[in-house]
Amino acid sequence: MSTSTIDHSVARSSFVQEFMHALSDRNPGETEFLQAVEECIVSLEKVVERHPEYRSAGILDRIVEPERIIQFRVTWMDDQGEVHVNRGYRVQFNGAIGPYKGGLRFHPSVNRSILKFLGFEQVFKNSLTTLPIGGGKGGSDFDPRGRSDAEIMRFCHAFMSELFRFIGPDTDVPAGDIGVGGREIGYLFGQYRKLTNRFTGVLTGRGINWGGSLIRPEATGFGAVYFASSMLETRGRSLEGMDCLVSGSGNVAQYTTEKVLDLGGRVITMSDSTGYIHDPNGIDRNKLQWIMDLKNNRRGRIAEYAEAHSGVTYHDHDLSAGSSPLWRIPAEAAFPSATQNEIDGAAAQVMVDNGVICVSEGANMPTMPEGQHCFIKENVLYGPGKAANAGGVAVSALEMAQGSQRMYWSREEVDRHLKDIMGRIHKASLEAAADYGVAGNYLHGANIAGFRKVADAMMDQGII
Secondary structure: OOOOOOOHHHHOOHHHHHHHHHHHHHOOOOHHHHHHHHHHHOOOHHHHHHOHHHHHOOHHHHHOOOOEEEEEEEEEEOOOOOEEEEEEEEEEEEOOOOOEEEEEEEOOOOOHHHHHHHHHHHHHHHHHOOOOOEEEEEEEOOOOOOOOHHHHHHHHHHHHHHHHHHOEOOOEEEEOEOOEOHHHHHHHHHHHHHHHOOOOOOOOOOOHHHOOOOOOOOHHHHHHHHHHHHHHHOOOOOOOOOEEEEOOOOHHHHHHHHHHHHOOOEEOEEEOOOEEEEOOOOOOHHHHHHHHHHHHOOOOOOHHHHHHOOOOEEEEOOHHHOOOHHHHOOOOEEEOOOOOOOEOHHHHHHHHHOOOOEEEOOOOOOEOHHHHHHHHHOOOEEEOHHHHOOHHHHHHHHHHHHHHHOOOOOHHHHHHHHHHHHHHHHHHHHHHHHHOOOOOOHHHHHHHHHHHHHHHHHHHHOOO
C-alpha cells in the first residue's frame, strides 16, 4: 500500500463531519456542491491545525460561500416564432487573487448546485496555475442540441443582454464550457461589444482573427496529458506504448487523444451521451480527424464511427451496474473527459485490476469519492481535475495577457507556456502533499496548494 494512502475514517473526522453538517443545512439538496466541498475539506484539516489564524479569520466558512450569485431570465424566440424562457446564472465565487475566471455551460442539467460545485473547483484550479485569476462559473439550462445557428445566436444575444452588466476584463472574464464553443463565444462577444461599445478581453476562447489565442481549444486536453506525463516520470515511465481509455468525444477528449498520440500512446475508446466505441487497433490521426468532423461539423453520434471502421465495436451505456462499461476495458492509462461522477468505486477497482496505473482527469470531478479512495489506496497515479485539467483556464489567462498587449504569441510559444504551467502545478501538488505528510497524493496536494494561496490572499485583504 502506498505511503500516500489516507484512511477515510481519519479523513472524515469530527472536524469534517461537523463542517459538512453545517454546510448541508445551509445548502440543502445541493449534492454536487456538497460533494466538491467535502472532497476538498478532508485535505485541509491539517492545514487549519498548522495555521490557527485561518480558523480565527473564518477562512473555511468564507471560502465555501460564493461572493455573489447572479440569476436572471433569458427570453428568446425560436425559428417558428415560439417564445422560450430559460434561466441564466453567474456564480462569482472568489476574487481574492484576481478577476473571476471560469466557463459558461449551456446544458439542461445546469442549476445552482452544479455551478457552485464548478465555481468552487475553479477557485482552486485557478490558484494552482500561479496566474492572477479568481474563480467563477456560469451558464444556463438552455439545450443547444438540435437548435439552428440562428436560434443559438438569438439565445446567446439574449443571455449576454443580461450578463453584460456583471462582467468585464478587470471584473469577471467568462470562457466556454460544455455547450459553449467558438460559435457561442462569438455571438456572446458580439452582443457584449454592441451593448458596451468596447472591444475588450471580456471573454476568452475567442476567434484567432479577433483576439483569441492559439492552443486555446487544445489546452485542456493537452494539459491533462502533460500532467499524466509528469506523474509517470516520477516512476520512470512514459505514455509510450500505453493503451489509454478516453471518455467523451468533445473538445477535451479530442485533444487529449491528439496529445496521447504525440507522446506515443494509443487511445482505444471514446464516447458520447449515447454510448462508447472500442477500437482495439487504436484511434490514429486519420481516425481522429474523422471523429472531429463527425462531432464538430456533422454533429453526429459516436456510433457512426463503428459503422465506418472495421474491427470496432459500439456499445450503449449500460449504467445498471453503475459506471459505463467503457471503464472495464483493459488499459494502462485513463483520461475521463466527459462529465462529473462517471467513475464510481466499483469501476475504479475494475480499472486497477485491469492494469490502469495512471488516471488524469480532463473533466471536472469525474471520479466519485469511493473511486478516488480506490485509486489512492491502490497506488495509482491519480491527477484530480482541479490540477490535471487546469490547462484550459491557464491558456485562457494567457489569452487575457495577449489581449492586454494587443499581440499574438506563436503556437509553439503558447504550448511551451502551457507545458511549463502544468509542470508547475504538478510540482506544487507534490510538494504540498509531502509537506503535510501525504507524499505522492496529488488529490490532497492539489487541494492544499490551491487553498493556501487563496487563503493567504484573503488574510491579507482583511475580513470582507
